Amino acid sequence: MIPHVLPTYNRADLAFERGEGTWAITADGTRYLDLGAGIAVNALGHANPDLVAALTEQAGKIWHVSNLYHIPQQEKLADLLVENTFADTAFITNSGTEAAELAIKMVRKYWDHKGDPDRHEILTFEGAFHGRSTGAIAASGAEKMVKGFGPLMPGFRHLPWGDMEALKAAITNRTAAVMLEPVQGEGGIRPLPDADLRLIRALCDQTGALLVLDEVQSGMGRTGKLFAHEYAGIAPDIMMVAKGIGGGFPLGAVLATEQAAAGMVAGTHGSTYGGNPLACAVGARVMEIVTQPEFLSEVNRKAGLFRQKLEGLVAAHPEVFELVRGQGLMLGLKCKVAPADLVRAGYAEQVLTVAAADNTLRLLPPLTISDAEISEAVARLDRAAGRLDV
Template sequence: MSSPQPSSILPTYARSNLVFERGEGAWLITGDGRRVLDFGAGIAVNALGHAHPHLVEALTSQAQKVWHISNLYQNPEGERLAKRLTDATFADLVFFSNSGAEALEASIKMARKYHSANGQPERYRIITFEGAFHGRTLATIAAGGQKKYLDGFGPKVEGFDQVPFGDDAALKAAIGPETGAILIEPVQGEGGIRPVPTERLRALRQLCDDRGLLLVFDEVQTGVGRTGKLFAHEWAGISPDIMAVAKGIGGGFPMGACLATAEAAKGMTAGTHGTTFGGNPLAMAVGNAVLDVVLAPGFLEHVQQMGLLLKQRLAELKDRHPAVIAEIRGQALMVGIRTHIPNTDLAKAAENEDLLLITAGDNVVRLLPPLIIGEAEVAEAVGRIDRACQKLEDEMRQPLKGAAE
């Protein structure tokens, strides 16, 4: 067999050898017919699975009309999507982007501009939390604060003060005269599926109100139904001032959004921010199609039910495979398995069982299936994880058997 040709793609990803030709719902199919159950959903992006007919129809229909017009002209589909998002959330205004990192950049700029517009430009600093992930731009890696993403990229962008996750005393001590906002994920995704307790989110809202700070939520991974509500912060009964959204809102099409109250956005006047591709007609058509499905009666209840079933079945696996599984955590269909072994071992063993999972921080493997999954897919995924765990345990016993002989 001839060796594969070297890739011309920048080698910033350690890619699997899997090559998928098409997808159907929660399944991906290779060229040779191998069917793989997708419980990664493109890192929580394919919220409605693969080739969802309503999304396909919306995209192909728009593609026959106009693809791109820029933001110099009116965009009715964009106006419609923005109105639906503001009607369904705390927000008054929406800025559309192409990705989560861009939505976070807009959020950061908005928070700084708010205080500048209030005559306090010195209040530009933002408090963030250990374990956070907010994107890969220079500003968002500074916000996330993780050394592995910062190394080698020169001076860290100024203006971010990181505190330990869940340390209220450290949080309060970090607030100074230059502090303008607090930025947090309601559930840390890359950080290991670590939910922020409801009472802590409420306390953050009160703290921001008391200190004149803006509360910014990163709901790039948690949003658009992933936790069983349209957005995860709804479980706490509070609202942010600014929120970054992406991933699921495009159902697989590149799209992000920064949502805000009119007060928080008051500094963002004409010319203060922009994007060439953000809010293009293709993305807006798909975004509206996603909301058609996610906001339909009973859909979020289905997500909650499948999430409960998945966690119950995984809890049974924890009891059956204590040498592999340490903890099950998460909310609805954003679930983490913390492992005793390297999380990469479980992810690879699952892939060998034709199941896609994704690793995260804190030695966690993430399960982020399409929100459309049913009981059959849950049972299938749990069965494949069961087999993967059993094979890993068998491998662990082999050296002991050899030593005994």
């Protein structure tokens, strides 16, 4: 018989009752060092007291009113997003998938608004992950996501990841947009070089195409800057945000310039729950914390320490690991064994990690992880790898 919970996940035989910072704790008190953070969601750790306070205070006031009315908490979050980014405006969503859907709609509406509705092709890259909706899977084009769900939304062309020559050949003055992740997450923690991001921005400028960045996984301080594209010194026209922005509460956003959003007038998009007071109260507190220069400086310092120790781990297990890659605390261990085997070996050592494509193990700890926890994490990964050494 089919389970009451639709069986679309191969779930581990684990359940957690509570969390404390970097630790997820089962009902019997077993503590797991969480290097997955709910897939880069719990950016400030489990049960962060600042976020608990923000949520509790708002929960005692009002939870939901809908977007038929002004929502002060939503306006505060939008103000913080605009003040700290390239954007002129923001639409608050419940998830990254919803953000991707709006980003695609915004591109198409932009060209329709300019009187060129047939200009709708969006260029994307192999290995991309933009969510699980029909539009988002069409954007990625990966067989494992699209098989059985056709016919797919048209208007996407998929290019080899990181192939700038292919992009130069594909982009024209009929291209609507280029959409990509500055650091691929599901694709295997693959950062796009800064020079490539600058070239993509220049090609978009030359052809008039919009640049759409998906920073759902790489944003909110994950790479040591508020958003990963800042390293390249460029700015997108549209950007998707989610995961860490809510610190564990479902929340996302689409940020855009005034020009890119010009077609999105009243009635062109909506959300019943998006931008609700509970989510936005938490999101505003997250923004206040992660935008502090000292916070991002600490992320970079800890990232350097973690990476140094991971390089030693790779050297100690040459039959298991190939290399370390990534940026900030968005790190990947390229493996010579199946990453899923390492994930399972980690369970035995009470450490949580996340598998990804390109034979990569993702390490996405809370940005608040301590130096001692970094050392403990590497020790547990060392023991997990030892279980697989041949």
